[in-house]
Amino acid sequence: MTNIKNDLYNTLNTLVSHHTVIGIGSGSTIEGYIPYLAKYISENELAVKLVPTSMKTERKLKEAGLKSTDEIDRIDVTIDGANQFTDDFIAIKGGGGSLLREKIVGYFSESIVIVASDNKHIEELHHITLPVEINAYMHRVITDMIEQTLGISTVLRKKEGEIFITDNGNYVLDCFLPDISDPSLFERKLMAIPGVLETGLFTKHINQIISFNDDEIKTLYKERL
Template sequence: METSSLAKDKEKHLAAIKAVTYIQNGQVIGLGSGSTANYAIREIGKLVQNGLQIKAIPTSKKTQELAESLYIPIIDSNSVDYIDVTIDGADEFNDEMVLIKGGGGALLREKIVASMTRKKIIVADSSKPVAQLGLVFKLPIEVIPFACNYVMNQVRELGGTSSLRQKEDKTFVTDQGNWILDADFGHIQDPKSLSHSLNGIVGLVCHGLFIDLADIIIVGKGNTVETILFETS
């Protein structure tokens, strides 16, 4: 019997294999960050070695390092007006396809790349769909260090609590030189309202609520995959 970790890895891999079938020759591809996105990047690397011609924009330094090791051509985000397809992961998502992202700290670049993308694909294992956002995974918030305490106070005014993310007993620093707050709002019943309120806080650079930034979610479930399509009202 497979362990939970091995089963999740298998689901991530199956979702990634399905996701890369949406990529076409000559496209610009956004490369997500995190363990699930890494499976997709490795699959893209195989396609490139077999002759697929694409250009890619990474969402983090770690992603860029992995892509370059697989000989995936990297371009600057400022060299294009849009991205054809992006494949990225999520920390959790609800049945309205609202995502929480930022567990790896790359949420700012991830949100920029997603906003530039025409077809946004999320890959996930079966633990990521949730009935209620915010109960399992805290909401990452990227802040300018100078504004950290102010933003924490503003989060408190909105009914949440937050803590400064640490890594190896040091303050975690993003690729952009910012800090991350992990905010607990309990069950996020109205993501759009919370997103609007957070966007109005001076010094808050980006938050991990991704709304209307997923067109397709591919979930590995055991030995199969489920594809969820965004339906516009």
């Protein structure tokens, strides 16, 4: 392991212990983290429960020899990636289309720890693309309603020319946002539209951000009030 990978591995000391129930996020960063998690669990002979936030993550856990479950009554910590994050512990997620399950797992967690390369850090929520999971049924009407209500433009996500379908059988609308001055209010307005199932805007529960580049790793902790 290079030093930086070693440092990332060492962060597991503070996150995972015996009987921890861990939400495991989606995306390439977390997929890269899973082998270290597997090594850490096996070296320390830990009995943990792992709750994946996507079918792909479930496959990756299986490949690393780890079992998944969603039959749990609590989640202690969720370790997840992000497309963007701010110093205010807000993250934009869903670039890979796993936002609904990530939101469910994250919001039932005691805390969310974001692991992301430091080039995903943004100062303000300006000019961002926010993924929103919407119902496939009447998606055109839902899209029009989103655009009119919020005065924004959107694009229905496609993959290889076909409409992208989430693990839950829904569509993803990528919303272009010039500026969000009040993220919680913005999210409430979006979620009030019937057919909007979830947004990739994470404004709560994140209380640690581990950001890294090739040379260093930085951890930002949210103060508990």
